[in-house]
Amino acid sequence: MDGKLLEAKNVSVDFRIDGQYQTAIHKLNISIKHGEVVALVGESGSGKSTFAMSVMGLHNSDQTRVTGSIKLNDNELIGLSERQFDAYRGVSVGMIFQDPLSSLNPLMKIGDQIAEAITVHDKQSKKVKQRVQKLISDVGIVDVQRVSQQYPHELSGGMRQRVMIAIALANEPDLIIADEPTTALDATIQAQILDLIKEIQQKKNAGILLITHDLGVVAEMADTVTVMYAGQIVEQARVSDLFNHPKHPYTRSLLRADPSEVNSGDELYAIPGTVPALKDMDHSKDLFLKRVPWLDKAEVEATVDEKLQKVSDGHYVRGNAWQNFEFLEDL
Amino acid sequence: MWRTILRRVLIMIPQLILVSILIFMLAQLMPGDPFYGSLNPNSDPATIARMRHAAGLDLPWYQQYVKWVGNVIHGDLGTSYVVNKGWTVTRIIGQRIWPTLSMGIIAAVLTYVLSISQALLAARNENKIIDRILIVWNTMTSAVPSFVFYFVMMVLFVYIIPIFPSSGTGIDDTQSFTTNFFSNLRYAFLPALTIAVFSTNSIFQYLRSNLLDQQAQDYVRTARAKGVQIKDVFRKHILRNAFLPIASGIGYSITGILGGAIFAETVFGYPGLGALFVQALSGRDYTVITALMLLQGVLALLGGLLSDIISAWVDPRVRVK
Ligand SMILES: Nc1ncnc2c1ncn2[C@@H]1O[C@H](COP(=O)(O)OP(=O)(O)OP(=O)(O)O)[C@@H](O)[C@H]1O
Ligand SMILES: [Mg+2]
Numbered sequence: 001m002d003g004k005l006l007e008a009k010n011v012s013v014d015f016r017i018d019g020q021y022q023t024a025i026h027k028l029n030i031s032i033k034h035g036e037v038v039a040l041v042g043e044s045g046s047g048k049s050t051f052a053m054s055v056m057g058l059h060n061s062d063q064t065r066v067t068g069s070i071k072l073n074d075n076e077l078i079g080l081s082e083r084q085f086d087a088y089r090g091v092s093v094g095m096i097f098q099d100p101l102s103s104l105n106p107l108m109k110i111g112d113q114i115a116e117a118i119t120v121h122d123k124q125s126k127k128v129k130q131r132v133q134k135l136i137s138d139v140g141i142v143d144v145q146r147v148s149q150q151y152p153h154e155l156s157g158g159m160r161q162r163v164m165i166a167i168a169l170a171n172e173p174d175l176i177i178a179d180e181p182t183t184a185l186d187a188t189i190q191a192q193i194l195d196l197i198k199e200i201q202q203k204k205n206a207g208i209l210l211i212t213h214d215l216g217v218v219a220e221m222a223d224t225v226t227v228m229y230a231g232q233i234v235e236q237a238r239v240s241d242l243f244n245h246p247k248h249p250y251t252r253s254l255l256r257a258d259p260s261e262v263n264s265g266d267e268l269y270a271i272p273g274t275v276p277a278l279k280d281m282d283h284s285k286d287l288f289l290k291r292v293p294w295l296d297k298a299e300v301e302a303t304v305d306e307k308l309q310k311v312s313d314g315h316y317v318r319g320n321a322w323q324n325f326e327f328l329e330d331l
Numbered sequence: 332m333w334r335t336i337l338r339r340v341l342i343m344i345p346q347l348i349l350v351s352i353l354i355f356m357l358a359q360l361m362p363g364d365p366f367y368g369s370l371n372p373n374s375d376p377a378t379i380a381r382m383r384h385a386a387g388l389d390l391p392w393y394q395q396y397v398k399w400v401g402n403v404i405h406g407d408l409g410t411s412y413v414v415n416k417g418w419t420v421t422r423i424i425g426q427r428i429w430p431t432l433s434m435g436i437i438a439a440v441l442t443y444v445l446s447i448s449q450a451l452l453a454a455r456n457e458n459k460i461i462d463r464i465l466i467v468w469n470t471m472t473s474a475v476p477s478f479v480f481y482f483v484m485m486v487l488f489v490y491i492i493p494i495f496p497s498s499g500t501g502i503d504d505t506q507s508f509t510t511n512f513f514s515n516l517r518y519a520f521l522p523a524l525t526i527a528v529f530s531t532n533s534i535f536q537y538l539r540s541n542l543l544d545q546q547a548q549d550y551v552r553t554a555r556a557k558g559v560q561i562k563d564v565f566r567k568h569i570l571r572n573a574f575l576p577i578a579s580g581i582g583y584s585i586t587g588i589l590g591g592a593i594f595a596e597t598v599f600g601y602p603g604l605g606a607l608f609v610q611a612l613s614g615r616d617y618t619v620i621t622a623l624m625l626l627q628g629v630l631a632l633l634g635g636l637l638s639d640i641i642s643a644w645v646d647p648r649v650r651v652k
Contacts, residue, residue, distance in 0.1 A: 016493070058555055090558035102549040105568050107575070116567075117557040151647040167557060309594065 003074070005174055005207040006055070009215040011068035011078075013050050013059065015278070021065060022278040024050045025231040027306065028068075028123040034174065039222035039239075041212060041254070045275040048211045054078075055209070056095055057085035072175065091121055094168030096197075098180040100160035104152040110163050111136075111148030113137040113138040117170035135166040139315050140196055158189035165196060172204060179211045194221060199239070215261045219243060224314070229253050230275055230287040237315040247317040249325045250288040256327070269327075294328045297300065334642050335650060343632050347418035350628035353402075355396050358621045363388040408622040413614035414607065420622045431596070431603030434526075435518040435588030443581065446534035447574070453535075454542035455565060466539075477529060481598045484525045487586065495521040522595040530591075534577060541573035548572070571645065578645050582638025584632045589623070 011028040014021040014309040032038045033034050040048050052067045057077060070077040072092055077085070097103040104113060114132045118125055125131070136144045139162040152160055161181065168176055178197060182190035198221060201208050210221055218225055218239065225242045227235040227250060235248040246252045256269040272290040281287060289300040297322060308316035385391055387398060402408070407419035415423050449469070453462040472480065488495050496518055545551065546569055554564045592605030599605075604623065609620035643649045 056556055058552060086558045086560050088558070089556055095553075095556040097553065099549060099550060104555070105550040105572070107571050107645070110569070116504045116554070116559065120557055120559050120563075153648050164553070167553065170557075 002033075004031050004071070005036070005073065006030070006209070007050075007069075007071045008055070009069045009071075011051065011054060011066070011070060013047070013054055014061045014065040014067075017044060017143070017278070023231060023283065025054075025228075025287075026281075026283040027230075028233060030209075030226055030233075032207040032209060034207055035201070036224070037201060037208045037222045038209055039210045039218040039225045040211060040228060041215065041218060041225060042228035042272075043254075045226040045230075048310065049179055050208065050226075052095070052179050053179060055093065055175075056089060057082075058089075060077075061218065064101060072313055075190045077254055087121070090117055090173070091171045093175040093177060094173040096164050096168050096169070096176065096178040098159070099151060099184045100157060100164045104160060105152075106152055108151070110150055110152065110155070111215065114148070114163065114166050114170060114285045118273055119166045121171060126276075129144065131170075133223075135170060136308045138169070138200075139163070140192075152185060156189075157185050158192060161185060161189075161193050165200070169200065169204075173206065175207045175209065176201070177209045177211070179209075180213070182217065190217075203271060215243075215255065215258045215303050224331075227254070230281050230283075231278075232287070232318065233316075234286075234288060234318045235316065236308065237311075241312065241315045245311075245315070247311055247315075247322040248319075249289075249292060249321055252325070253288075253291075261281075271313075286321055289321055292325075294331070332550060332643060332650060336640055339636055339639050344631055347629070350632065351400060351625065352396065354624045354628055356392075357397060357624065358617065359392060359395075361615070361617065361620070384600065390632065403625070408625075411611075411616055411619050413616040414610050414619055419507065420618050423619065423621060424604065427602065427604045427607050430515070430519065430601060431588065431592045431605060433516060433601060434523045434595070434601065435585075435592065437516070437519055437523035438526040438530075438591065439581070439584040440523060441590075442530050442534065442584070445527055445531045446538055447570075449531070449535050450538035451570065452544055452572075453539045454546065457543060457560075458628045465535070469535045472528060473532040473536075476597075477594065481525055481595070482530060484528075485598065488521055518601065522601050523600040526591050526595050526600075528607035531608060535581070538573060538577055541576065542569060545569045545573045573641075575646055578640045579638040582636070582641055585637060586627075586634030589630060591626050 001058060008030045011025065011030075013021060013025045014023050016022075030040070030049075030051070040051065042048055042160070050059075055070055055072075055077070057080060059066060060080075066078055068078065075088075080088075088139060102226070104110075111132050112137055115128050118128050118131055132148060133144050134146060141147050141159065141162055147155065147159070147163075152163075155163070161184075164181075164305065169201055176197075179323060181197065182193050194217060197208070197210075200206065208221075210217070212218060222239050222303065224236070224238050226233055227242075227248065229250045231316075235242065235246070235251045237245075243255070246255055253269065253271045257269060257271055271291060272293060276290070284303050284306075285301065288305045291294055292300070304319040309320075310317055311317055380389075387395060390398075392449065406421055408424070410416050411420055411423055432624065449465050453465045454460045499640065542565075546565075550572075551564055551568060554568050555561070559567070587602055589608070592603055593608055594605070596603050596605035597609055604626075608623050610616070
């Protein structure tokens with residue numbers, strides 16, 4: 001198959017806050033091919049999880065408006081009813097969350113929580129028990145019998161995240177969304193979990209949407225990267241292009257601020273300011289430029305073309321500011 | 332699990348001793364003594380002294396205590412001097428306990444059925460009209476003074492829509508409550524319902540807000556991401572977690588049976604332990620009062636035990652390994 005697995009076009013999400021709709025993500029375009037790992041990066045509050053939850057159809061429909069088009073294997077997801085979404089969640093797409101402790105039901109045995117992912121879509125399934133045990137051993141847990149009888153609080157963080165992965169894999173989905181799957185874990189465990197995700201992805205040829213703030217994780221895992229800021233995409237590229245030829249000021253700031261990129265003697269760069277609140281986001285502008293104090297006002301306030309500019313094959317960037325952007329220290 | 336229970340039962344022994352000493356001392360502090368109400372005030376003081384001596388009331392308190400405990404262990408709680416003069420207290424309580432117990436159990440079951448179903452309905456329809464109605468109703472029942480409420484229930488179901496008998500248990504002294512168990516439940520139902528409606532409101536409010544809190548938890552999102560329908564997520568995941576802090580209260584509803592019965596039984600003329608307590612208090616029926624206080628102490632300890640067992644049963648994090 002070389003068709004697109006996931007094709008999201010012009011996806012916008014507005015949350016109703018105090019009776020007013022406020023835009024959290026604005027006209028996002030992201031596509032994922034079968035077997036491809038796409039990383040989504042950006043600071044806290046840039047709208048990464050909001051996008052993931054739209055693909056899962058997990059926004060509260062009374063309080064949220066999702067527009068645009070999200071196609072999975074050519075089936076449109078936006079506008080599906082709750083029941084139609086239920087049939088596709090956990091089957092075509094599985095999700096792994098950040099905090100594996102709070103993401104598991106504290107009162108339910110591990111084995112039952114994995115089994116539920118199977119039985120909810122296949123009530124007659126006879127081999128549930130065997131399938132659960134296979135899933136537990138597939139995610140690298142040796143003590144299968146005992147773990148399936150245990151409760152979440154009896155497991156370590158790494159083990160819990162393995163269980164979450166087993167749940168996401170239960171029905172062999174084509175797409176796996178991992179929302180900061182290692183942020184809550186120790187460094188050594190992080191590496192193990194990432195290896196596991198990579199191994200599964202290669203074995204099952206699943207597409208992965210990997211959300212992270214960790215550029216080291218991106219370099220190791222992803223094929224392409226989408227950089228988001230304040231609900232919009234600012235740069236999209238293959239991993240090597242992004243790390244070797246970053247264009248947008250935000251991408252360059254992120255790389256400069258990344259602790260793993262610091263050579264000895266260099267001081268760690270801190271991006272001034274913070275991501276604006278939803279109500280202060282004017283998506284006709286390049287919102288990141290507000291956080292570059294040394295730019296002149298005209299440039300910061302300039303209206304920016306909605307369409308991303310093509311830099312090279314598969315490499316796109318937002319606005320024009322990147323063309324003559326320099327860090328203050330380098331001016 | 333069994334070890335948790337065993338350990339918990341062992342802890343009860345010193346608690347029980349403490350409670351019994353406390354009750355014995357309280358009884359000592361009560362004004363007058365068993366003969367106070369039943370004797371002719373003109374009796375010869377020497378006669379009274381003789382009677383007191385015969386009853387062992389002139390011994391030092393610790394000797395009296397040991398004697399009392401010994402009797403209690405052998406099931407001898409003394410004889411009633413006022414309420415049913417000449418009857419043993421064991422016999423009186425044995426007769427009165429069934430009406431109260433059945434009423435208390437019906438009330439507890441109704442309370443939880445009413446509060447769980449109302450809270451689920453409200454939380455599933457947060458901020459919708461049904462939720463608002465339930466909130467208003469429960470705020471109302473908690474704001475109305477209990478005597479007004481009891482009166483309204485009485486008038487409504489006994490006189491206006493006469494589906495329940497107005498008073499009694501349907502038995503006389505010669506019959507045992509248990510022989511006509513089901514027809515007797517009819518008498519228990521109205522006071523039980525009244526207690527239940529009245530105690531539902533606080534559980535409803537607490538459970539509703541727990542359900543809403545739990546609904547926002549991460550494990551709910553996981554269940555949804557598996558494809559579990561929202562109504563099944565409520566049933567299989569949210570309800571149990573939201574019920575957790577309340578589950579231990581089920582044990583304590585045993586403890587509250589007697590206290591709740593006092594008012595309801597008096598209003599509905601239902602001759603159980605609650606009504607007995609009121610009678611015994613006003614007649615200063617020393618032995619009966621002491622026995623009822625002891626029973627209340629035991630119920631309190633049993634309530635605590637039951638609530639711990641329930642907590643350990645519903646919450647794996649509480650179980651000791
Ligand atoms: N249900 C909601 N109602 C209102 N606002 C929301 C809701 N969910 C998210 N937001 C807002 O939308 C913006 C984007 O949030 P989102 O969680 O998608 O960010 P993120 O990129 O995933 O950040 P993080 O790295 O912290 O997870 C934030 O300003 C957040 O406060
Ligand atoms: Mg997030």
